[in-house]
Amino acid sequence: xxxxxxxxxxxxxxxxxxxxxxxxxxxxxxxxxxxxxxxxxxxxxxxxxxxxxxxxxxxxxxxxxxxxxxxxxxxxxxxxxxxxxxxxxxxxxxxxxxxxxxxxxxxxxxxxxxxxxxxxxxxxxxxxxxxxxxxxxxxxxxxxxxxxxxxxxxxxxxxxxxxxxxxxxxxxxxxxxxxxxxxxxxxxxxxxxxxxxxxxxxxxxxxxxxxxxxxxxxxxxxxxxxxxxxxxxxxxxxxxxxxxxxxxxxxxxxxxxxxx
Amino acid sequence: xxxxxxxxxxxxxxxxxxxxxxxxxxxxxxxxxxxxxxxxxxxxxxxxxxxxxxxxxxxxxxxxxxxxxxxxxxxxxxxxxxxxxxxxxxxxxxxxxxxxxxxxxxxxxxxxxxxxxxxxxxxxxxxxxxxxxxxxxxxxxxxxxxxxxxxxxxxxxxxxxxxxxxxxxxxxxxxxxxxxxxxxxxxxxxxxxxxxxxxxxxxxxxxxxxxxxxxxxxxxxxxxxxxxxxxxxxxxxxxxxxxxxxxxxxxxxxxxxxxxxxxxxxxxxxxxxxxxxxxxxxxxxxxxxxxxxxxxxxxxxxxxxxxxxxxxxxxxxxxxxxxxxxxxxxxxxxxxxxxxxxxxxxxxxxxxxxxxxxxxxxxxxxxxxxxxxxxxxxxxxxxxxxxxxxxxxxxxxxxxxxxxxxxxxxx
Numbered sequence: 244x245x246x247x248x249x250x251x252x253x254x255x256x257x258x259x260x261x262x263x264x265x266x267x268x269x270x271x272x273x274x275x276x277x278x279x280x281x282x283x284x285x286x287x288x289x290x291x292x293x294x295x296x297x298x299x300x301x302x303x304x305x306x307x308x309x310x311x312x313x314x315x316x317x318x319x320x321x322x323x324x325x326x327x328x329x330x331x332x333x334x335x336x337x338x339x340x341x342x343x344x345x346x347x348x349x350x351x352x353x354x355x356x357x358x359x360x361x362x363x364x365x366x367x368x369x370x371x372x373x374x375x376x377x378x379x380x381x382x383x384x385x386x387x388x389x390x391x392x393x394x395x396x397x398x399x400x401x402x403x404x405x406x407x408x409x410x411x412x413x414x415x416x417x418x419x420x421x422x423x424x425x426x427x428x429x430x431x432x433x434x435x436x437x438x439x440x441x442x443x444x445x446x447x448x449x450x451x452x453x454x455x456x457x458x459x460x461x462x463x464x465x466x467x468x469x470x471x472x473x474x475x476x477x478x479x480x481x482x483x484x485x486x487x488x489x490x491x492x493x494x495x496x497x498x499x500x501x502x503x
Numbered sequence: 504x505x506x507x508x509x510x511x512x513x514x515x516x517x518x519x520x521x522x523x524x525x526x527x528x529x530x531x532x533x534x535x536x537x538x539x540x541x542x543x544x545x546x547x548x549x550x551x552x553x554x555x556x557x558x559x560x561x562x563x564x565x566x567x568x569x570x571x572x573x574x575x576x577x578x579x580x581x582x583x584x585x586x587x588x589x590x591x592x593x594x595x596x597x598x599x600x601x602x603x604x605x606x607x608x609x610x611x612x613x614x615x616x617x618x619x620x621x622x623x624x625x626x627x628x629x630x631x632x633x634x635x636x637x638x639x640x641x642x643x644x645x646x647x648x649x650x651x652x653x654x655x656x657x658x659x660x661x662x663x664x665x666x667x668x669x670x671x672x673x674x675x676x677x678x679x680x681x682x683x684x685x686x687x688x689x690x691x692x693x694x695x696x697x698x699x700x701x702x703x704x705x706x707x708x709x710x711x712x713x714x715x716x717x718x719x720x721x722x723x724x725x726x727x728x729x730x731x732x733x734x735x736x737x738x739x740x741x742x743x744x745x746x747x748x749x750x751x752x753x754x755x756x757x758x759x760x761x762x763x764x765x766x767x768x769x770x771x772x773x774x775x776x777x778x779x780x781x782x783x784x785x786x787x788x789x790x791x792x793x794x795x796x797x798x799x800x801x802x803x804x805x806x807x808x809x810x811x812x813x814x815x816x817x818x819x820x821x822x823x824x825x826x827x828x829x830x831x832x833x834x835x836x837x838x839x840x841x842x843x844x845x846x847x848x849x850x851x852x853x854x855x856x857x858x859x860x861x862x863x864x865x866x867x868x869x870x871x872x873x874x875x876x877x878x879x880x881x882x883x884x885x886x887x888x889x890x891x892x893x894x895x896x897x898x899x900x901x902x903x904x905x906x907x908x909x910x911x912x913x914x
Binding site: 287291295410411412414415417418421422425429430432433434436437443446447449450453454455456457458459460466467 | 755778797799800872882883884886
């Protein structure tokens with residue numbers, strides 16, 4: 244598996260897209276810092292960007308890589324190799340190279356700007372951790388979609404749809420549900436609803452940092468326990484890990500059964 | 504006339520020279536404060552030496568000066584009130600009062616001033632108290648440099664740090680109050696000045712006004728209280744250059760205004776409160792040069808608020824700038840800086856060319872269904888906010904800042 248991981252990773256490192264992605268974040272970081280002159284404000288803006296963009300790029304990149312390297316995969320399958328290690332190796336190669344572009348692209352300008360001397364370092368670390376988790380999750384989801392769809396166009400369509408659903412439509416439905424059932428106690432429902440969507444989950448992590456004063460304005464013991472203590476942070480991270488593990492397990496499972 | 508002045512001043516001089524100093528210490532002939540007060544004549548000075556004095560119900564009924572020498576401890580042994588002042592012209596300086604009795608029928612205080620004029624209470628440290636300094640029906644007093652540290656846990660069985668009741672012209676300066684019910688409480692007290700105090704970690708309010716008019720409070724810091732300052736049923740109060748910080752919780756405000764008219768709120772800083780200012784039934788108030796930073800809601804307008812002016816304030820990175828629960832707006836917002844403003848300034852006059860709408864649709868939704876707060880900063884919410892901004896349906900359509908500033912104001 245490690246060999247395949249290494250191969251995919253270096254293959255991607257040589258590809259143009261990784262550089263574009265890296266350059267994009269580098270530019271974003273520099274411009275934000277240039278415009279804001281304020282490290283913590285730039286972190287806030289970046290957080291908003293990351294929870295939308297990272298999933299999008301993760302999904303598209305994952306699907307694209309799978310379809311592009313399909314012939315190579317089939318070649319590998321002919322060798323005496325475990326299927327799970329082939330697909331996991333490829334998955335990790337993509338996910339890690341994307342995460343690296345993200346971490347380096349954003350890290351370099353912030354470090355140059357004096358991150359280590361600033362108190363925004365925790366917010367920034369949280370941002371990078373959240374970004375990495377989102378990359379891992381959405382690349383895994385993309386591999387799932389690609390494995391289930393032979394048709395490239397369909398696969399891309401589903402991938403975009405997935406992103407659109409989780410980033411926007413889900414929240415719309417969520418909001419409507421909350422408004423419709425507002426005669427009932429909703430605090431548990433709203434927290435569960437958040438757990439079920441990795442983008443919302445990352446957003447919650449960010450809210451915990453930025454908007455804690457507003458969140459504590461809501462009367463509700465469950466909310467208070469969740470947001471007022473480190474409980475919320477821990478649960479969110481556990482859920483994010485679960486969100487990585489489940490799709491990865493499905494990749495393993497699906498790839499074992501699939502006919503090529 | 505001239506003779507009269509000389510005569511009067513002679514009497515005054517005679518008076519001061521006559522006044523004596525009485526020393527109290529554990530090994531002196533006079534070993535209790537009560538005994539000293541009985542022996543003292545008017546305008547005498549009682550110096551209390553270092554030591555512990557287990558006394559309560561000390562009644563000061565003549566104009567005396569009580570001075571503590573390096574903070575003598577007066578231990579009330581939880582039996583009741585410690586010092587009661589009923590005479591005019593009393594000074595209490597440098598005492599350490601502990602263990603005030605708790606009662607559910609009487610408001611025991613560490614130091615009570617009753618129907619007195621021209622009193623001074625300064626450099627006093629109060630601990631383990633019920634009420635701290637309780638001033639009733641008194642006037643022209645000064646409360647300076649005191650430190651009040653309570654251990655209140657529940658609202659119903661705790662008292663206030665400094666309480667004024669029917670007292671006018673009192674100056675309260677440089678005090679530090681923490682862990683009591685209300686840090687400073689004014690009821691029916693007019694023309695008072697409250698300056699440079701720190702009020703923190705109190706159960707209910709840092710500073711609380713009830714039916715008190717023409718008061719001024721400035722340069723105070725209110726931190727981490729149930730709510731910073733509650734101003735209720737009062738007129739013409741000036742609130743200048745105060746700092747309100749980290750008042751977090753479901754019913755927590757930096758400042759709570761209820762039935763307040765003709766007040767001035769200028770130069771204050773509201774930072775990281777759940778609600779910066781909560782306004783209810785308040786009219787003709789000027790809000791100017793305030794900083795609202797990182798609050799949940801900078802300003803929450805609950806209704807029946809008319810002709811208020813919000814001018815030249817900075818609204819920085821609040822989750823919500825303004826929340827409104829009605830569609831009627833009679834308040835003016837002008838020349839504020841809003842960090843959420845996304846307009847442009849083509850003519851470069853420092854004023855945005857597009858008006859800013861501080862009330863978002865989402866704040867309306869959160870008002871209706873509070874649980875939806877969990878969707879804050881979601882992209883879907885940004886989209887509906889955007890559409891509401893273009894054509895307001897749910898939020899008051901005339902509530903806008905026509906001259907939003909492009910740069911943060913400094914003054």
